[in-house]
Amino acid sequence: MRQGAEKLHLEKKITAAIQGELGAYSQQAVYSFFCRENVKQVVPLPTLQRVFSLLSQRNSPDFAVVPIENSLAGSVGETIDLLISKSVRVVGETSIPIRHCLIIHSNTTRGKIRRVMSHPQALAQCREYLDRNCKNWEQVSMYDTAGSVKMIKEQKLMDTAGIASELAAEIYGMKLLKKGIEDDPTNTTRFVVIEDEAGKNKSISSEPTGDDKTSAIFATKHEPGCLVNALSVLSSKGINLNRIESRPFRGRPWEYYFYVDFSGHIKDEKIRNAVEELRGKVEELKILGSYRRQV
Amino acid sequence: MRQGAEKLHLEKKITAAIQGELGAYSQQAVYSFFCRENVKQVVPLPTLQRVFSLLSQRNSPDFAVVPIENSLAGSVGETIDLLISKSVRVVGETSIPIRHCLIIHSNTTRGKIRRVMSHPQALAQCREYLDRNCKNWEQVSMYDTAGSVKMIKEQKLMDTAGIASELAAEIYGMKLLKKGIEDDPTNTTRFVVIEDEAGKNKSISSEPTGDDKTSAIFATKHEPGCLVNALSVLSSKGINLNRIESRPFRGRPWEYYFYVDFSGHIKDEKIRNAVEELRGKVEELKILGSYRRQV
Numbered sequence: 263m264r265q266g267a268e269k270l271h272l273e274k275k276i277t278a279a280i281q282g283e284l285g286a287y288s289q290q291a292v293y294s295f296f297c298r299e300n301v302k303q304v305v306p307l308p309t310l311q312r313v314f315s316l317l318s319q320r321n322s323p324d325f326a327v328v329p330i331e332n333s334l335a336g337s338v339g340e341t342i343d344l345l346i347s348k349s350v351r352v353v354g355e356t357s358i359p360i361r362h363c364l365i366i367h368s369n370t371t372r373g374k375i376r377r378v379m380s381h382p383q384a385l386a387q388c389r390e391y392l393d394r395n396c397k398n399w400e401q402v403s404m405y406d407t408a409g410s411v412k413m414i415k416e417q418k419l420m421d422t423a424g425i426a427s428e429l430a431a432e433i434y435g436m437k438l439l440k441k442g443i444e445d446d447p448t449n450t451t452r453f454v455v456i457e458d459e460a461g462k463n464k465s466i467s468s469e470p471t472g473d474d475k476t477s478a479i480f481a482t483k484h485e486p487g488c489l490v491n492a493l494s495v496l497s498s499k500g501i502n503l504n505r506i507e508s509r510p511f512r513g514r515p516w517e518y519y520f521y522v523d524f525s526g527h528i529k530d531e532k533i534r535n536a537v538e539e540l541r542g543k544v545e546e547l548k549i550l551g552s553y554r555r556q557v
Numbered sequence: 558m559r560q561g562a563e564k565l566h567l568e569k570k571i572t573a574a575i576q577g578e579l580g581a582y583s584q585q586a587v588y589s590f591f592c593r594e595n596v597k598q599v600v601p602l603p604t605l606q607r608v609f610s611l612l613s614q615r616n617s618p619d620f621a622v623v624p625i626e627n628s629l630a631g632s633v634g635e636t637i638d639l640l641i642s643k644s645v646r647v648v649g650e651t652s653i654p655i656r657h658c659l660i661i662h663s664n665t666t667r668g669k670i671r672r673v674m675s676h677p678q679a680l681a682q683c684r685e686y687l688d689r690n691c692k693n694w695e696q697v698s699m700y701d702t703a704g705s706v707k708m709i710k711e712q713k714l715m716d717t718a719g720i721a722s723e724l725a726a727e728i729y730g731m732k733l734l735k736k737g738i739e740d741d742p743t744n745t746t747r748f749v750v751i752e753d754e755a756g757k758n759k760s761i762s763s764e765p766t767g768d769d770k771t772s773a774i775f776a777t778k779h780e781p782g783c784l785v786n787a788l789s790v791l792s793s794k795g796i797n798l799n800r801i802e803s804r805p806f807r808g809r810p811w812e813y814y815f816y817v818d819f820s821g822h823i824k825d826e827k828i829r830n831a832v833e834e835l836r837g838k839v840e841e842l843k844i845l846g847s848y849r850r851q852v
Contacts, residue, residue, distance in 0.1 A: 515628035
């Protein structure tokens with residue numbers, strides 16, 4: 263996270279939906295963006311699809327915090343596809359280092375452990391540590407990192423370690439054996455904070471802060487040079503493109519949507535003018551939101 | 558596949574590596590690019606990493622055919638990362654429609670089937686068909702589509718159907734119950750044909766055909782406007798960008814490599830000049846190859 267990033271202090275308590283079990287890295291991201299004491303409840307859901315769908319329902323959580331890219335694995339395509347298809351607004355961002363921890367039942371000891379469970383990606387990201395220190399342990403794939411710690415607790419598994427966040431050890435009251443067992447310490451995930459487009463929630467200011475980012479999605483006309491023409495609108499006005507990602511257009515093979523993050527706030531005159539010009543050069547344009555830069 | 562795409566007729570027989578079991582969609586892609594009678598052997602390997610590594614070894618297969626993007630799921634990030642890190646050349650492309658088939662043991666009948674096995678993505682892509690026609694079947698996730706048919710054969714599973722390519726039914730001598738059970742008929746995968754950069758193999762001409770594509774990878778300097786500056790080199794010369802994809806730069810969070818496909822052949826003067834100009838505007842540039850456009 264860049265210098266000066268700070269948590270959001272709120273007047274009232276909020277609820278936030280995440281994908282994954284309680285203790286998932288997404289919950290850490292919730293506490294990285296909001297002050298922990300402002301978070302009344304975190305609502306865990308099994309899929310990103312369910313997270314996005316829930317936001318538009320009555321009595322839904324105020325926000326959702328969803329992963330959008332990882333510094334090793336790249337974009338989370340499913341999140342971008344849902345930002346394209348669902349009526350949500352991006353109101354903030356945060357990033358957290360992925361610090362994998364080796365976690366065991368509070369009533370067992372390292373010497374009794376014979377296997378290790380986690381999401382296959384987490385197991386792969388700790389391969390060097392496991393090869394060096396846990397050579398004879400069986401490796402078992404799970405649907406979720408925090409889910410492995412939950413299972414160790416619920417099934418009282420005394421011979422099994424999980425790999426998950428420090429928060430998972432805390433939430434399930436399990437023993438943290440070792441913190442930071444990932445092979446690559448630069449492993450970082452960026453999350454966006456979203457709310458329903460109807461925007462019943464006004465706890466996050468949408469006013470410019472002086473250092474903002476805008477996220478947008480557009481589809482270019484299917485003609486030569488269209489992407490460069492669209493991006494030139496930004497560069498010719500000195501607007502910095504922070505990120506561009508393409509996603510397939512459903513039902514139209516080899517046509518694409520582009521997701522972009524650029525510097526500035528939609529309420530700045532320069533950005534407003536650029537967006538109007540961009541609208542004339544692309545087939546579809548959706549401004550997802552402007553928010554304080556944190557990454 | 559566009560009009561006029563045609564298979565490559567060769568003087569000599571070749572060998573090709575694929576990721577997945579024999580009968581995988583990648584093997585269909587091999588036969589879509591090469592004439593089947595020119596293919597001496599298809600070498601199945603469990604991971605893309607192994608496919609790329611094998612190419613540079615002695616007595617390796619002549620080519621590999623690897624998926625690079627799917628019209629529903631988007632880019633295959635692992636393939637792009639391997640194109641960045643390994644010394645290979647792209648010598649061609651092909652695309653095939655993903656026609657999922659319901660396949661059972663040749664000694665059983667539909668009435669005896671109680672479960673269906675396949676890769677989770679294939680099961681998800683046939684959900685509507687399965688919900689309508691196979692309501693009470695248990696769904697079991699497998700590591701591979703063709704692998705499910707291989708297992709039905711090897712373990713003589715009379716109560717189990719697999720979902721895989723038509724080729725898998727043929728190769729394992731199993732019964733094709735129903736072809737084209739995917740929910741979305743536009744589901745298409747594009748593959749690239751690669752060889753070792755040392756290029757011992759000369760069976761594919763690298764001369765311009767008049768309708769070619771060039772694939773390249775570059776990293777921009779970490780300065781505002783760099784991506785647009787780089788892409789403008791192409792557009793200002795009337796060179797059409799067919800595809801752009803970003804991938805994370807390992808160890809440098811939020812910096813990216815860009816993979817691009819553009820129209821033209823590196824032996825065309827216009828393209829050669831553009832590439833020289835591009836080289837001056839980016840931090841790193843690797844031309845992966847020029848080849849006849851098929852998609």
